[in-house]
Amino acid sequence: MMNNHIEIFDTTLRDGEQSPGFSMNQEEKLQLAHQLERLQVDVIEAGFPIASDGDFETVREISKHITNSTVAALCRTRHKDIDRAAAAVEPAAKPRIHTFIATSDIHMKYKLKKTRDEVLDSAVDAVEHATQYCDDVEFSAEDASRSDPDFLYQIFEEVIKAGAKTINVPDTVGYAMPWEYGNLIKGIKENVPNIDQATLSVHCHNDLGVAVANSLMAIRNGADQVECTINGIGERAGNASLEEIVMAIATRDDDRETKVVTEELVPSSKLLSEITGHNVQPNKAIVGDNAFAHEAGIHQHGVLNNPMTYEIMTPQSVGLESNKIVLGKHSGRFALNKKLQKMGYELEKDELNRVYFKFTQVADEKKKVKESDILDLIIDTLSHQPADGDPKVAG
Known part of the structure; x- marks a missing residue:
């Protein structure tokens, strides 16, 4: 037995x-x-x-x-x-x-x-x-x-x-x-x-x-x-x-x-x-930095709608606060828009498309796109200051 x-x-x-x-x-x-x-x-x-x-x-x-x-x-x-x-x-x-x-x-x-x-x-x-x-x-x-x-x-x-x-x-x-x-x-x-x-x-x-x-x-x-x-x-x-x-x-x-x-x-x-003084490799199962990180657009879309689409355990179950959505060259509009919304921006479809196009150019040159890079994209892409009814920063 x-x-x-x-x-x-x-x-x-x-x-x-x-x-x-x-x-x-x-x-x-x-x-x-x-x-x-x-x-x-x-x-x-x-x-x-x-x-x-x-x-x-x-x-x-x-x-x-x-x-x-x-x-x-x-x-x-x-x-x-x-x-x-x-x-x-x-x-x-x-x-x-x-x-x-x-x-x-x-x-x-x-x-x-x-x-x-x-x-x-x-x-x-x-x-x-x-x-x-x-x-x-x-x-x-x-x-x-x-x-x-x-x-x-x-x-x-x-x-x-x-x-x-x-x-x-x-x-x-x-x-x-x-x-x-x-x-x-x-x-x-x-x-x-x-x-x-x-x-x-x-x-x-x-x-x-x-x-x-x-x-x-x-x-x-x-x-x-x-x-x-x-x-x-x-x-x-x-x-x-x-x-x-x-x-x-x-x-x-x-x-x-x-x-x-x-x-x-x-x-x-x-x-x-x-x-x-020895860190584990990023792709180490369970505890590696990438174990609950997602960059590919298809994966990000799925995880943002329901984490179980690409995660077989919750990050909280192993001691993490949350998973990570990493913006990079493989990311799509959906994940970028979610990030913009978290930063306080609500963009119209055509505005999002313009920002996303610029984003892909930056992502081709960088391994990881930071929040400061996205702010630069917003300033560079949108030619007017935020106002009521336009893309704006919350608060």
Whole structure:
């Protein structure tokens, strides 16, 4: 039976911060953690405490302040790592220790230099050790999408027996295709006998541009938790984008829901951009500057009459005040007239035609026509001053 509620595990402060040029100091991470709690994500992965004293102190500070979301700390399967993670999240109202080890043959051979049996023993030992500190332990099989499924079934069964409450299936290098990843999740649901005793989580990277698609396919095949980041930031090409996953579920999936406050999506995106100094591309889904902007005349006509003609969600639902009608070379008379009316001008048909002709000439030369440009057009095109019965400025 599939879970109706999909847990959102945000790793912006851990995996996201590993993006080159996206590092954050303690004050910035704490500020973003508070925003993530306002967003009502289920889990905030606050950092990798063994990495440095600064990361340890930051995770510990976040743990002291966050009360509603679970605070997770990442660690390898070494006892020293686990002890450090446990100390970092100890003040948290809802602490989680998240331990991981690679399970793909290429990682075991060339990185770990361990056999499958050694990796299995290390995973089980790590989970058992972590459960001494808290009940909420998550285990990740790094590079799961390139691992032997039968080995995954075995290691997941054993770590659940050892006390893992969440098992995570990372597409660490963004290798999987949606149909493959969906089948992997389905296989885990069907072949791990005690899988119902744990939350099944997924963590997808975007190297081939399908991290969100993989995450959604995983949900359709039984995943209960999605690990993702604000603006999709993360290692290399990034992680699955939190805002895209949440709004895809809210807009298209009648069977599942998250508890995310979607009106906080744009504020979260903007805060991250402000902190890191990296803006999202204009055409970024949900939070990009053009996500609710319209320049083409046909689109503008439709949206101005009924936004649902070209918008499948409202801008207000993601935290924007309104959509944007952008005047440019593709705009038509209808949108221009609406803009003129907002500016206080009521033009006769022939006057509008004259202004529009001049407008198209300006728009051919400029990427975006500003309100000051339109005022210049009015002055240039209409040869007389506004008077009663003529084009005029309100007020």
